[in-house]
Amino acid sequence: MGKAARKEVGKPGSRDPAASRSEGARLRSVRSGTSRLPDLDRVIHERVRLGIVSALAVNRALSFNELKDLLEVTDGNLSVHARRLEEAGYVECLKSFAGRTPRTEYRLTGPGREALERYLSHMEALIRSTRGGA
Secondary structure (H helix, E strand, O other), X not given: OOHHHOOOOOOOOOOOHHHHHHHHHHHHOOEEOOEEOOOOOHHHHOHHXXXXXXXXHOOOOEEHXXXXXXXXXXXXXXXXXXXXXXXXXXXXXXXXXXXXXXXXXXXXXXXXXXXXXXXXXXXXXXXXXXXXXX
C-alpha cells in the first residue's frame, strides 16, 4: 500500500469514524462520584471557538478585526471558526457599513451563552473529579 493510500486508524486526530466513536465512548466512561460527566460540546471545545465565545461572553459585541487581533489568528481561520459557531446558533454575525467600509460584528446568542455555561460546568466537574473530588 502506498503512502497516500495508508490510513492511521485509531490514532487521536485520525479521520477514522470508528476511532472517533471509541474516543467518545472513553470520554463518556469518565465518572465523578456516582454521576456520569456530560459529553463535551465539540463545537465550543476547539481552541479558537472557545476563545471566540469566551471573548463575546465578556463583551457585548466584537468586530471581526478585534477578535482576530485578540485571538491572534488569520482572517481565514477566524472566518471558518466564526461560521461554525454561527451555524450552531451560538453567535450572530451582523454586517454593516461605516461609511463605505464594511464592518462585521459578532455577538453571543442566548443559546451560545447557555452552551458556554454547560461547557464550563463540565470542565469544572472534570477538574474536581481529577483532583479527587476536592
